[in-house]
Amino acid sequence: MEFIFQTFELYHAFLLIFGLLTGILVGALPGLTPTMGVALTIPFTFSLGATEGLIILGGIYCGSVYGGSIPAILFNVPGAPASVATTFDGYPMTEKGEARKALEIATISSVIGGLFGMAMLLFFAPLFADLSLKFGPTESFWVAIFGLTVIAAISEGSTSKNLIGGSIGVMLSFVGIHTITGTTRFTFGMDSLVGGFHVVAVLIGLFAFPQALRIIEKLTSIDKRQPLIYKVKKSSIKQSFVDVLGKPKSVSLGSMVGGFIGLIPGAGGNIASILAYNEVKRFSKNKQFFGKGEKKGVIASESANNAMVGGSLIPLLTLGIPGSPTAAIFLGGLLIHGIWPGRTLFIDNAEVAYTFLYSMIAAQLFLLVLGLSLIKYMTKLSAIPGYIMAPVILSFSIIGAYTMQNNIFDIHTVILIGFIMFFLQKLTFSPAPIALGFILGPIAEEGLLHGVQVGSSHGSALSYFFSGGINIVLFLLIFFTVVVSFIQKIVIHKENSLKQCCVALKWKHLFYPSAIVWLIVAILDIVIIISIQSLPFEQRLFPQITLSILLGLIIIEYMKVIGTNHEQKMKMMPNTIPFKWSMLPILLFVTIVSFLTEVIGFYLQVLLLMMAVPLYFRFVKKNKDIVLPKVFFTAIIFTLILFTVFTLIVKVPLPVPDIF
Template sequence: MDFFWQVFEIHHVLVLFLGLLLGIVVGALPGLTPTMGVALMIPFTFALGPTEGLILLGGIYCGSVFGGSIPAILFNVPGAPANVATTFDGYPMTKQGKSRKALELATISSVIGGLFGMFLLLFFAPVFADFSLRFGPTESFWIAIFGITVIAAISDGAVTKNLIGGCIGIGLSFVGISMITGTARFTFGMDSLVGGLHMVAVLIGLFAFPQALRMIEDFRENSRGENKQNGYKPSRSSIRESFGDVLKKPKYVTIGSGLGAFIGMIPGAGGNIASLLAYNEAKRFSKKKDQFGKGDKNGIIASESSNNAMVGGSLIPLLTLGIPGSPTAAIFLGGLLIHGIWPGNNLFVDHAHVAYTFLYSMIAAQILLLVLGLSLIKYMTRLTSIPAYFMAPVILSFSIIGAYTTQNNLFDIYTVVILGLLMFCLQKYGFSPAPIALGFILGPIAEQGLLQGLQLGGARGSVFAYFFTGTWNVILYSLVLLTMVLAIRQAVNKNKTLRKKKPQFTLKGLGTTYAWAWLLVGGGILSSIYMMSSMQFEQKIFPLINAGFLFLLVMIEYGKKAFVSQDTKGISQQRRSWSLYVLIVIVSIVSLLTTFIGYYTQVLLLMITIPLFVYLKYKQKESSLTIRKIVIVSFSFTLVLYVVFSILLKVPI
């Protein structure tokens, strides 16, 4: 109890409040992940004592995981990898005018999930730490494969296109140095690719950058008075009603919290996997599966409770074994070691005052987060009233600086822009960014588990027995098979719906430009398979499996063209505004010119160019927009970025 009351000392409360507030800001800015937030703050803990330093880092960790839900819900831009699943239902709720409701649900479920994870950490840490050590290479492999098969179930659109996206994401994860052989592959002679594609840059390129481009593309609709602003008038919502939504049907928050804490305990997993798996299981156990992805509140509850429960779960193996359960927990380990504290069983004996005060403060952090989060919702929802012509360049600016600050690497900016343009185009043909992101995240885990399992299984006499025996292996690959069966059933049900429209079989469909594009892609995959055949076994085995599966899916899509060609109709009948596409090209070129014109010049150009285009083309519709307003907003925003990143954070721009 002495340690418990120490949490409420005024300096501990102030440090915790500051950490949570900073964490929410870090999470809300696209590209600034919880890992980055904790890493940036470690130098500031040097002047603090061990307890205060850990409380500050813990507050940032908790706050940033929650903060990532804010842009995910309001703008369809996940603030952190763990918030990808929140966009599936959060943004549709915003479009329905329920942004306040969505944020309330995210706050409440985050706190409940966080409390669940922290209570597990406080009372059962040694037990669960021992349990997490039982997960070897094969269990990690099956978890990753399970996550990849979930792709077909969680995303809207054709099952085959979702799986193709997953294969593309896995393919992107192969670029760089192989974690098993230690040699570079798929770099095409480019030194910049040796280190691989960074996760933050890839996620920004898949979600944030194309979202800004879609805002620009929608200016034509905006000019007609439809959805004139980027946001949607938020309806009022009762906090009591939101508590009831979460607590009266605890199934979804229980699924999210349980899976989140479980995945958090597995070393190397993280909140991105936890939230996506929790979302899938919530959808699986729902009686209204078709509502998921269209603004179902239970999707937000499952996603946000899981990624916040992961925080406590990831600290269990860290504090008891010194094994971080997530990338952010790995940075946290550095914060412990800097203060001379070594994790392990002795932590709770030799440094009991630090350990228990920190654990109790993490429980207090959830209560404080509830108060802070609910009180800020009123101001968060006002962000949706910012016009799209200002919000688009703001998202672009944060996308660029978020990608750069991760590694201070200009190549990450090029990754964002190129992937963003590709994703912008792919979305027009029915592809979703979520499966690509999930494939990129899970690909390395699956490959490492496969290769290590092959080596260990071979040493034990039977690779097959090593992968397919054992309680957890059986449970996990059974879940994989179950998910695949459900995905096939989902595809069959969609085909039944199409049969009611009586599509005609015609070979002419196989001769369309769209069909030839699929055939060309298939030919490219076959060529890549041939070129990979000369690589070392360890380097090529998983890429070959991925390429073979991708080729099969591409041929299925090609075969579909003989029955239905609706994909091309929707595109060809759209009225194009070529001036908007010219603006998108200009914006992309400016985004690539960081090296030559400097970041702040680039921000100023984006902030002026986009609203100036709207002023010149649609000034009769946008009477509130003036040259003076454009200049004031552009220079003010650039100045704020300069103060934050160059003066406060001292980012070497």
């Protein structure tokens, strides 16, 4: 009781609320991840006591994980890697006018998941710490593979295209220094590629940048004024509680999966939310509603990534092994304050440890009140006109990419990947499988190579991967997921169409432009497989496996194209907004301006973007409802706000023009 009273002291409660609000802001800004939020705050805790410093860091950790759901739901832009799965159903709910409902159930689910994770931490830490020690390289490998195979089950559209996207993401993760050998690969002699692609830059490029381009595209496809991106329907908090608590299977599965994945060192909330989403969809009777605004999808994702917070702190506090990237930064905060994690933590530093634990539970309660109170203000963001929101997203995309490493190459990564992803979505590719492949690729490769090395020392690498209860269970889950997905998406739904494709196959189909493209890609894949034979075994093993799987998927797509006549092909195409060549100039302009950050400076770039898009619609599209003085005023005020926050307060070094 003494520790509980200390937690709710006015000073400690104030610090906790401050940390939560800061964390929510960090999570809501694309590019500012929970890891970055905790890392930036650690220096400000030097002058505080150990208890006070940890309370602030804990509040930021919890708040930032929750805050990532806000842009994920409102704009289809995950504020953090752990919020990728929230976009699957959160943004479709916004499109249907249920943004307020989505934010409410996300807040409630986050709190329930967070409480579950903290209960694990408080009552079962020693037990689960022993379990986390049983996860070796093979277990990590199977968990990563399980996450990759989930792509086929959770993603809408063509299974083969989704798996191709996952393979592309895995291949992007190969670029840079190989973690096992310490040597570079696939850098093509470019120094910028030595460090590889940063995960935040890739996620912003896959989700945020193309979303801004799509907003511009939608504005060009309408003739009338559209002041609101999506209208927001009214919602009842009481009914939202009923929606969450009335679906105990979704929130329970999400919390359990999230807490369990948090135990695995290095896994993180991104894997937790994806796997939880898959399991809830697997056990749902209405699988067809997922990806179209299903509440259970939001509940599963948000309960999982918040339960992961408590789970990741278990191996950290009891063994000194961080269970997530953010927990690894958190470890630095503990050591700076002279606290050494381990089994003696709760004996030598009992007052600090228990006060911190109870403050993490209190954080969930405060988060519930803060989150629900802020929703009515959050939903007002959807009332921002598209010609203003698009440059705002572009500006945050650029600053979010740069602030991670102060590297211009990260900005170029965002722009190139974003521009390519915009057109890939026209070809019905989804960004989620690519993101998942990029995140899980390094975990799978490290687990594979370490498992091969350890297994060889035990006599047989193959038997090592299939020995042990955890390995067997994970393998069976993977097998079950693949078989069920095959039956549901190929045998049941495609059986008749496959027969028709075989009948419709004609020689002229071989000369379809899309068939020729797939053939060229297949040849390129084969060339790459042959060319990497000169690499050391450790560097080429997993790339060869990935490229071989990719080749098989490309052949499947090739056969589908040549086995489908033109009329069938048109029926199979989804209802998307056709690309208008008239919008190409504005797309190229915003892309080029974004690319010139180092030349013109960040703040001049923001001004140009904020004014260029509205001016385009005012003079080119003849939208007389756009008031020019209001546009100029908004652009200047927004730029000044960014300057105040990032230069005067946070003091982030941003690109300035070369003349300075």
